[in-house]
Amino acid sequence: MVSKSKDHQRSTGGQPLKKKVKLSDQKIDEEIPLSKLKAKNKTDKSKKNKIKQENQQDELSLNTLMKTSNEPQKVKNEPKSENFDSATNIKSEGDSEDSYKWWEEGINDGIKKWDTLQHNGVMFPPPYEPLPTNVKLIYDGVPVKLPPEAEEVAGFFGVMINTDHAKNPVFQKNFFSDFKKVLKKAGGVIEPKDTKITSFKKCDFSKMFEYYETKREERKQLSRAEKKKLKEERDKMEEPYKYCILDGRKEQVGNFRVEPPSLFRGRGQHPRTGSLKTRVYPEDIILNLGPGSPIPEPPAGHKWGEIRRDNTVQWLAMWKENIFNSVKYVRFAANSSLKGISDYKKFEKARELKNHIDVIREDYSKNLRSKVMFERQVAVATYLIDVFALRAGGEKGEDEADTVGCCSLRYEHIELSEPNNVTFDFLGKDSIRFYQKVEVDQQVFKSLKLFKKSPKKKGDQLFDRLDPSILNKHLQGYMPGLTAKVFRTYNASKTMQDQIDSMDIKLEDTVQEKLLKYNAANREVAILCNHQKTVSKNHESSIQKANDKIQELIWQRIRLKKCLLQINPQLKKKEKALFFEIDDFKKEKELEVVENIYEKEVIKYNRKFKNENEKRKENSEELLADEKLQEWLNTAKEYRDVLIKEVESGNLSEEFIKKCGSEEKIRNNIKKFDQRIQVAFIQLKDREDNSQVSLGTSKINYIDPRLSVMFSKKFNVPIERLFTKTLREKFTWAIESADENWRF
DNA sequence: TTGGTGACTTAGAAAAAAACGG
């Protein structure tokens, strides 16, 4: 069962991060002597012989490629660096001849990843533009002039004071501490000169906030044409960075933009959230290029940090981010060949697991009884990963959110109750709550009890003999390359295959019905993987609206049926089923529907009035008088009165009956309503079911795309309905290689 | 045996774009 709302789920308590305590629990050790813990490690590297991919002879320059593109060459007056022309003219369509169907040609399995790589470097965010002089941070009631470096940081906070982040005390503390550092380094407040900013509480960011809001509003107000023009300009700037040339082929780059400075938005209860993520300069960046590829020109006045030529990796550029000193990469887009190949390999590996899963399951079932503590822990962990799709669960540091996976589960994360019920309650990746009450294998239950046995207490690790690398080493004994995460892929895709196998779909069903079933299957997988999303702010009201809408449709249908009876009262006895619902729909309910209709009308007229007058104001025309609005509202009211009278008296208005027309016409209309109501019901349920489940993640990462292609072909559902454009590009290999008989 | 770190995949939120409905 998926739990309610995510806000609800996010951890609130700040339990201390426990160091990994390895309990050398004597007692357990005595009971279960640690002996032969050798994991069978067959490092058999069976290499499949793959067709070697053909080397591209000459390195094409971006410029050459551009010229061979089917796009007519435009004359440009921009400055050219001589051997590395700006790639502005490369078009995304590309030539058909440079499409590279690696899945048809076979995959090279060696260490070397590529031969040549050429690109234009990375795109930097625009420099900071100081605020207009009248927009200032107000400190202790006094507007202060800040040096631009500090103003920028204050602005990062100011623009988001209405968000949850900005209300989080940890976020505030980290932001303020970094802000003070920046301010100090920049020489302190400019005016009034001796102002010392020491208290967050005395900072008033509202002027900054308003300023950014106004700007946002202005941007929104731009006309369609203006927006289009801006977008074109943006696209033109981006053009050179969007593509690179890999082994002579044009390939898309993914995140070619360097991350702009900002306040770090950590997920969940993150100790470092709100810290300043500083601006990245060319000097911080390491570019990776092919041997002999020209070095792109760094921004004026700057130098690249380093030029590397490493063809064993798949990144084009990297830099170190300041908060954790971790590496950020500029990489290929999801539709690139290298990504496609890895993706393909990932799924093939998961499919390979099919051939080993029986042995693995047998083994861990047996080892759940092992007298050796280590073996017992391995067995239980493998069970949890296999059955509940837990992640491996690596160790985490003091300055990270307290989240866990299988190996890092602690005492307090599972609750046991006889005979074999387990409640998992912990925060997983991204601080998403994993909450499940389940029944487990009797022997698993016993083992978990053992793992929780005294002297273990809150904060201690359940699997004190394990970590992911130990577990993975054990798994490799069954199958080369097998790791914990492969189980997630395997079980997700297996679930999807099973779901599709058991689908009751007739070819003549509507596409919409088929899609609903596909989504239901997708949802099973998402639930297995615990992929969630926060329920949207207006979810409740939108459900309410949809319900009202359905009620309205039903009411309309009932009116039609009443009309039918009016014409031919004999029908009521003849067709009981048809008229059954009339008596079911009570007076109060009818009145509710009428009121709803009326309310909507009122809102509509008010809006219409406001809009019309705004337009007139702009054209300096005469404004509509308030009486006009009154007039409209009166029409609405009159209509409401008519309906109310109808409900009260039980007689339809003459007008309506006239409009309904012949019996045949009414019957047709009723049928149409039947259809609409049914569709509305199904869609409402689908939406309800999806409200906190996120289908995308499993579709993108876990479900073998060839399953969707198979579904598409087998049931004649256009692939466009299953995969968005980006996804189709990412999964071209699957679309072109699977047929209706393909199996995971 | 561990701890750091580099390189890659996976993840939900937020922004942007497209579709919807009055």
Next chain:
DNA sequence: CCGTTTTTTTCTAAGTCACCAA
């Protein structure tokens, strides 16, 4: 057509896992 809602794309955080050095 226009404002709203829904879907798609972008963004970047947060995992996994291999490898290396001490």
